[in-house]
Amino acid sequence: MNDIVLKAENVSKRYRLGQIGLSTLRDDIDGFVSRLRGKDERIGRPAGQETFYALKDVSFEVEKGSAVALIGRNGAGKSTLLKLISRITAPTEGRIRYKGRVASLLEVGTGFNQHLTGRENIFLNGAIMGLTRAEISRRLDEIIEFSEVERFIDTPVKRYSSGMYVKLGFAVAAHLDPDILICDEVLAVGDTRFQEKCIRKMGDLAGEHTVIYVSHNMHTLRQLCNTALYLEEGRLTYAGELEGAIGRYAGSSRLTDTHRDFSGVKHEGNMGKLARMTYLDLNNVTSNEYEMGGGIDMTLGLEAVEDVKNLRVSALISRPGSGVVASSFSGPVYTANAGQKDALSLRLPLGGLGPGEYDAALWLCFIDPIGRMVSYDVVPNAFRFSVGQNLDMNEGMLWNEKRHGIFRLPDMEEGGLKREQES
Amino acid sequence: MPDENWSVDIKPRGRGVHIDFKELWRYRDLIYLLARRTFVAVYKQTVLGPAWAILQPLLTTGIFTVVFGMLVGIKTEGPSAFLFYMCGSVPWNFFARCLEKTSQTFRDNERLFGKVYFPRLCAPIATVLVTLINFAIQGAFFLLILSGGQLFGAFTVTPAWTLVALTPLVVLLMGCLGLGAGIAVSALTVRYKDLSLLVSFGVSLWMYISPVAYPASALSDKYPALRTLFMLNPMTPVIEFFRAAFLGTGSFDPIWLLASAGMTAVIFAVGLMLFGRVEKTFADVI
Numbered sequence: 163m164n165d166i167v168l169k170a171e172n173v174s175k176r177y178r179l180g181q182i183g184l185s186t187l188r189d190d191i192d193g194f195v196s197r198l199r200g201k202d203e204r205i206g207r208p209a210g211q212e213t214f215y216a217l218k219d220v221s222f223e224v225e226k227g228s229a230v231a232l233i234g235r236n237g238a239g240k241s242t243l244l245k246l247i248s249r250i251t252a253p254t255e256g257r258i259r260y261k262g263r264v265a266s267l268l269e270v271g272t273g274f275n276q277h278l279t280g281r282e283n284i285f286l287n288g289a290i291m292g293l294t295r296a297e298i299s300r301r302l303d304e305i306i307e308f309s310e311v312e313r314f315i316d317t318p319v320k321r322y323s324s325g326m327y328v329k330l331g332f333a334v335a336a337h338l339d340p341d342i343l344i345c346d347e348v349l350a351v352g353d354t355r356f357q358e359k360c361i362r363k364m365g366d367l368a369g370e371h372t373v374i375y376v377s378h379n380m381h382t383l384r385q386l387c388n389t390a391l392y393l394e395e396g397r398l399t400y401a402g403e404l405e406g407a408i409g410r411y412a413g414s415s416r417l418t419d420t421h422r423d424f425s426g427v428k429h430e431g432n433m434g435k436l437a438r439m440t441y442l443d444l445n446n447v448t449s450n451e452y453e454m455g456g457g458i459d460m461t462l463g464l465e466a467v468e469d470v471k472n473l474r475v476s477a478l479i480s481r482p483g484s485g486v487v488a489s490s491f492s493g494p495v496y497t498a499n500a501g502q503k504d505a506l507s508l509r510l511p512l513g514g515l516g517p518g519e520y521d522a523a524l525w526l527c528f529i530d531p532i533g534r535m536v537s538y539d540v541v542p543n544a545f546r547f548s549v550g551q552n553l554d555m556n557e558g559m560l561w562n563e564k565r566h567g568i569f570r571l572p573d574m575e576e577g578g579l580k581r582e583q584e585s
Numbered sequence: 586m587p588d589e590n591w592s593v594d595i596k597p598r599g600r601g602v603h604i605d606f607k608e609l610w611r612y613r614d615l616i617y618l619l620a621r622r623t624f625v626a627v628y629k630q631t632v633l634g635p636a637w638a639i640l641q642p643l644l645t646t647g648i649f650t651v652v653f654g655m656l657v658g659i660k661t662e663g664p665s666a667f668l669f670y671m672c673g674s675v676p677w678n679f680f681a682r683c684l685e686k687t688s689q690t691f692r693d694n695e696r697l698f699g700k701v702y703f704p705r706l707c708a709p710i711a712t713v714l715v716t717l718i719n720f721a722i723q724g725a726f727f728l729l730i731l732s733g734g735q736l737f738g739a740f741t742v743t744p745a746w747t748l749v750a751l752t753p754l755v756v757l758l759m760g761c762l763g764l765g766a767g768i769a770v771s772a773l774t775v776r777y778k779d780l781s782l783l784v785s786f787g788v789s790l791w792m793y794i795s796p797v798a799y800p801a802s803a804l805s806d807k808y809p810a811l812r813t814l815f816m817l818n819p820m821t822p823v824i825e826f827f828r829a830a831f832l833g834t835g836s837f838d839p840i841w842l843l844a845s846a847g848m849t850a851v852i853f854a855v856g857l858m859l860f861g862r863v864e865k866t867f868a869d870v871i
Binding site for chain 1: 590591592593594595596597611612614615617618619621622625626629630697698699700701702703865866867868869
C-alpha cells in the first residue's frame with residue numbers, strides 16, 4: 163500500500179510582472195491581483211523586474227489510489243500547480259516526480275479539430291494525451307458508448323452541440339487509463355445526468371487510479387475525495403483529511419466583522435459638513451461571497467449636521483485595479499433635521515454582475531432638478547465583496563468573464579416568431 | 586527511498602537543453618495524426634483540394650519560364666527551360682514551405698500548447714510530413730512530365746541514375762534544414778514577435794540567392810570570386826543536385842553537398858536548442 167505516485171518537493175513558480183505603466187505601488191498590486199483573477203494567472207510578457215510567486219515552496223505526496231481534492235480561493239495557485247504537474251510549464255524551483263502517465267482534464271476536447279469527425283477526433287485527442295493508435299482502437303467502443311454520441315460519431319464535430327463536444331471530450335479522457343487523472347471543474351458543464359455519470363465514473367477510476375480534483379463545489383468533492391490539499395496565496399497550508407480543508411475554505415471567506423465604523427473616515431473639503439454616514443452593518447451574512455444575481459442587505463447609519471432634504475445613497479462598484487464598473491442609486495430617501503441620527507435599511511441588488519471581487523464606495527448625495535450631483539459625504543472603500551457562480555441563474559453555465567464579460571444584461575425579449583418558410 | 590523508479594521528473598528549466606528522442610518516438614502516432622489532421626483539414630477546406638499541390642508549381646514554373654526565360658532571357662541548361670525551372674522550384678518550394686510553416690509552430694499551436702503536454706517537436710515534425718506529402722505529389726507530377734516528354738520524343742534527358750538513387754537522402758537533408766531553421770525562428774518569434782513578419786520576406790530573398798530561377802553556372806561564370814560564397818548557401822548544391830540527377834545538367838559537385846549537410850547539422854542543432862529552451866516556459870509568455 164502506501165505507494166507514493168506523485169511527489170512534489172519545494173516547488174515554486176515565479177512569474178515576472180510586465181510593465182503596464184501603472185502609477186503607484188497600490189495600483190500595481192491591485193492591477194496584478196485583477197490580472198490574476200481575470201486572466202487565469204497568465205501574466206503578460208516578462209518585461210519588468212518585479213516578480214511574484216504564484217506558488218511558493220510547495221511539498222506534498224500523493225498515494226496511489228487516493229482521490230485528492232485541491233482547494234483554495236481564486237488566485238491561490240491551484241491552476242498553476244496543475245499546469246506544473248501536467249507539464250505545460252516548468253517550475254522555477256523544486257521538482258515534481260511521478261510514476262506512470264498523467265492525463266489532465268484542464269479543458270476537455272483539447273486539440274479537437276472542427277473538420278474531423280468524432281471518431282477521428284477521438285484518435286487525435288487520445289494521441290495528444292499520449293496513447294498510441296493501437297491503445298485507442300482497443301478502447302474505441304467503450305469511449306463511443308460512454309460519450310452517448312454514437313449516432314454522430316462520423317459527423318464532423320463542428321456540427322456538434324457544445325454538450326456533445328464536452329461529452330466526447332470527457333469520454334476520451336476517462337478512458338485514457340492514466341495513472342493520475344487531473345480534473346478541473348469540468349463537471350460543471352453538460353446536463354445533470356451526464357455530470358452524475360461522470361462523477362460515478364471518476365469514483366470507479368479512483369479505486370485503482372489516482373485522481374486530483376479541483377472544484378469549488380464542496381458537495382462534489384465530498385462525493386469523490388478522501389484527502390485534500392489546501393492552498394493559500396501560493397503556499398500549501400494544509401494537507402490531510404478533506405473536511406479539514408473544507409473547514410479552512412469556508413473559514414477563509416467568513417466575515418470576521420460585519421460592522422464598519424466610519425467615524426475614522428477622513429473628510430475632505432465640504433464632505434461630511436452637512437450630513438454624514440456613520441457606520442455600516444451588513445445583514446444576514448456569514449461570508450463576503452454573494453451569489454450572482456443576489457443582493458446585499460445592509461443598514462447604513464446616517465447623521466444630519468444641518469437640515470437636509472431628499473438625499474440619496476449611491477454605491478459605486480469597482481474592480482480592484484480597473485475602476486468603476488457599475489453604480490446603484492437609492493431614491494431621495496433621506497430627509498432630516500440638524501442633529502438627527504438615523505439607521506437606513508438598504509438592499510443593493512447585484513443584478514447581472516459576474517463572478518469576481520469588487521469594492522464598494524458609498525456616496526451620500528443630492529441630485530438637483532437639472533441633473534447635477536452634489537456630494538455630501540463619501541466613504542471610498544466602504545466594503546469589499548465577491549460574487550460567486552450561480553448555475554441556476556446562468557442555465558447551468560459557469561460564467562466566464564473572458565467569454566461573457568463581467569455583466570449579464572437582462573434577457574432579450576422575444577417579439578414573436580414568424581415562420582417565413584415551411585419546411 | 587533508492588528503489589523508487591519515477592517515470593517523469595519535472596525540474597526547472599536549466600541552462601542545458603536535452604531533447605528526449607525516446608519520448609518523441611513514443612509519440613510517433615501523434616505525429617502521424619497531427620499530420621493527417623492538417624492534411625485533411627486543408628483538403629476539406631479548399632475547393633480544389635489536392636489539385637492545388639499540382640497547380641502551384643505549374644503556375645510558379647510558368648511564370649519563371651515567361652519572366653526569367655523569355656523576358657529577361659536567362660540562358661538555362663538542359664533540354665527545356667520549363668523543365669529547368671520546374672526541377673528547381675519543386676524542391677525549393679518544399680524547403681521554403683517547411684521553413685515558413687514550422688516557423689509558426691508556437692503561434693499556430695498556442696491554445697494546444699497551453700492546455701496539454703506532449704513533446705512540442707511533434708508539431709513541427711508533423712508539419713514537415715504534410716509538406717512532404719505535397720512535395721511527393723509535385724515530384725510525381727514532375728516525373729510524369731519528364732517521362733511523358735521523353736516517351737513522346739518532345740525532348741531527351743539523360744538522368745544520372747546514381748544521383749537519382751540518392752534523392753531520398755537529399756530530401757531528408759532539405760527537410761532537416763527547413764525544420765531546423767523553422768523551429769529556430771519559431772522559438773525566436775516568441776520573444777520577438779515582429780520576426781514572424783520577416784520570415785516570408787526572408788524566404789523570398791533566399792530564393793534569389795539560390796539557383797532557382799537561374800543556373801548556378803550563370804553566377805559563378807560571371808563572378809568567379811563570389812562562387813565560394815554562393816556555394817556555401819546550403820540550398821545551392823541541393824538544387825544543383827536535383828538538376829544533375831534528373832536532367833543530367835549543371836555543375837553539381839558532391840563536396841559542396843557535404844558542406845551543405847554539415848551546415849544543416851549545425852542549423853538543426855541550433856534550432857533544437859532554441860526550441861528546447863522556449864518550449865518549457867512558452868505557456869507563461871503568451
